[in-house]
Amino acid sequence: MSAASGTGFLAGAPHRGAGESFRAVDPGTGSPTGPEFTSWTSAEVNEAAAQARTAFEANRELPERWQAGLLRDLAARLGAERDAIVETARAETGISVARLDGELTRTRNQLSGFADVVEGDGFGEPVHDPADASATPPRPDLRRMLVPVGPVAVFGASNFPLAFSVAGGDTASALAAGAPVLVKGHPSHPGTSEVVGACVAEAVAACGAHPGTFALVQGAGTEPGSALVTAPEVRAVGFTGSYAGGRALTALAAGRPEPIPVFAEMGSLNPVFVTTAATGARLDAVAEGFVASMTLGAGQLCTKPGIVFTTAGREFATRAAALLAESEPGPLLNRATLDAFESGIRIPAAEVVTTAGPRTGPGLRTAPVLALARLADLRREPALLEEHFGPFAVVVDVDSDDDFLDAARLLPGSLTATVHSEPEDHERLRPLVTELVERAGRLVHNGFPTGVSVSGAQTHGGPFPATSDSAHTSVGWTAIRRFQRPVTFQDLPEPLLPPVLRTTTSVEKEEQ
């Protein structure tokens, strides 16, 4: 079993930064855990970016779709290191072994799934419009495909130390595009980053790619991240984290001499609407499902349902509060998250219906809090319409289901929006569903938003402020598109065309 030793990875080898030192904290105990790590300086980040550029060029010599092998090899290595990864992540994040085990499986499946996409027929979206002399004006031979943008910077998230971190969705989709990846590991779980990063570095070597194809930048301050986003070689950024963090990186990227896109997934309220018919038929079941979803990962999931609208507001809140009182509070991911949570949820406009006070021990535990408000309260208290990262939610009591549409119009962009209804509601719900399409990337019916399947039809994205670019998803196969750009080849002779665009490609393949 590989233990963390306090490094990142530069050009395929372990590398300790020259900056200040930091250590992870076990949220379950509040005590430091694992070895000492050091932050990378801007100069070290720049070296990694230069290596990534070199790798981008060197990897062109590899066989087409080489990255599929890298993705599969990495999935296998993560499986072989399962025990080390899960135990390190448990100590650094306070997340249960069972959930981390599932997250690792999901992360491996995600890598294999992207490998399948890379090897599939549609990869790169090749299109061929043959020459047409009869067109006005005559059309030349045009062939189009998507190519990788170049080196990509990825910021690991605190709340998914595996699935949205060093070998997570952003890394997997950037590698699938054929782009080198520079990961800024989250300082809450540097050891997990290192153990996973070692697997990535080994996979890169095993598949014959240039060692600059991957770097793991460690750091507790803002310097290494800023250096990554401003490095000229970096062509795009994937980020999952706070609204403030996402906005800062977006501004930094826009201010470069050559601006680059930042695909930031930030905060999300994830509203839930429960019709009167649905509370009438199954209030207890909906409240149970809601409490389970709200407290999953101690409320630190980006798809946590943060606000519920129902005509049975008090009844729903009372039932949910009773369930919450029975739940075991989980620790938050780090001290800063705990502090932000406990100060952020003091909202005078809402009535707190949970009975437990904040439980601050052992470690970074805190009790879930449920608040009850009226629709009018949302209009005068903006804090009720903001994400509170952690186990907090608001139940909004409305007069009738007809108020849902007005309520929806108050909502900021979210990753998800959920409706619980009965068949007799469907016809009347159309305007609400239409409105929610404007405000979310995924609509959920009679379910809960946590649990994001990795598939072709998935959208994990949504209007601002949920993300910085609602045209994309950060989960699912089309996440690759963030790191690709189209290029058209006009009348190019076959030897100069990318193999996938050659007319003779399929014949050649058969002959091999």
Next chain:
Amino acid sequence: MSAASGTGFLAGAPHRGAGESFRAVDPGTGSPTGPEFTSWTSAEVNEAAAQARTAFEANRELPERWQAGLLRDLAARLGAERDAIVETARAETGISVARLDGELTRTRNQLSGFADVVEGDGFGEPVHDPADASATPPRPDLRRMLVPVGPVAVFGASNFPLAFSVAGGDTASALAAGAPVLVKGHPSHPGTSEVVGACVAEAVAACGAHPGTFALVQGAGTEPGSALVTAPEVRAVGFTGSYAGGRALTALAAGRPEPIPVFAEMGSLNPVFVTTAATGARLDAVAEGFVASMTLGAGQLCTKPGIVFTTAGREFATRAAALLAESEPGPLLNRATLDAFESGIRIPAAEVVTTAGPRTGPGLRTAPVLALARLADLRREPALLEEHFGPFAVVVDVDSDDDFLDAARLLPGSLTATVHSEPEDHERLRPLVTELVERAGRLVHNGFPTGVSVSGAQTHGGPFPATSDSAHTSVGWTAIRRFQRPVTFQDLPEPLLPPVLRTTTSVEKEEQ
């Protein structure tokens, strides 16, 4: 024949702005032409944006894919008004009737082509991943499609008064997405904008869409454009114009409380590489093609070849200069363009090889200018690597074809890159082609970059500074994607799904 009367369009009706007045100038004579127009105030723009939002919601009641009918109806109306449109545009732009006639045909074909795309099977890219209880975790039923982002602001370009203006590619692709469009007409051709805008307003009415689906904002200053980009209802911007203009709008959009994307097509150098074998085999033919492409539209096309690399530099430049001396100088589009051109091309590092001095009359005519430089000159004179909008280009004399790769690495992002070569060159050209893929959206072989076919395989885009977002094209069917975003529907009951995502859609269609 409909003549311009000095209006824009608001909510389906002609509207005169309350701001300052301005008139078009006939570049052929330098004298004012057409009626007096007035700039719209911010308040008037905001009213148009509010109408567009209302239209976006109202149009949901129309039959699915209603916009195909609008696009076809508009194409027909532009045909019926051909004489008025072409004559007004000729007077306002100095572009020949023959070219304008072709541009109108192209614009109509573009509208019909987008209508075909809207009615095609793949429109909205629907994807369905059925529920899979055996997956870990179990996968719900997921259906994904692209939906319109909301109202779109389009900035008309000066150099294509039809194809990149009021009913041009940005408008056509936004309407195809199902988005209302607010066009800021270019102040150089307000009458053309009005006559075309009348066709759009009539087409909107004829197809039963809400009158707010289209507005034509007139204005000579920056106020109406700024108001458009900052209007909260506007969700995306399409722009074709100068680097400075594109950067200003991008910054404005990024600074909004809710940032929106700006798809700006700005300046492009469009490099051309001619191998020694190609100059040996057909120097005259390449020089002729180059001169024709460089002077098309008086050098004011975004794909004008602005720089040529060849080992036969002086010979090529001398031959091209002789051809240019025989050419008839066309007028530039407006006084500001002429002034910028004549001051911008005084570049001490390069030798001017054309013999004619700037010809400033009649009207806004100016003579084409060709300069000759060495590769080393590019390293010390940044102006040689900038777009000069108008009939100017640089021939760069290199020592050998091996210098092409170094030259390519100096180049900024372009819309296009062109290579002229002979079969014996192909193998050696691979590294150059690979480098050019990094630096352009379209590679052209043994041709010239002007003339942009509207088709599925087209890319009219490219790395910064050619565009603000290299992931997209502004010409061709995938231009629609700029104005769409994905939404996933999880376990939604059939009646609440968009028709195209319903399982029973095809059966229902057959029954109708």
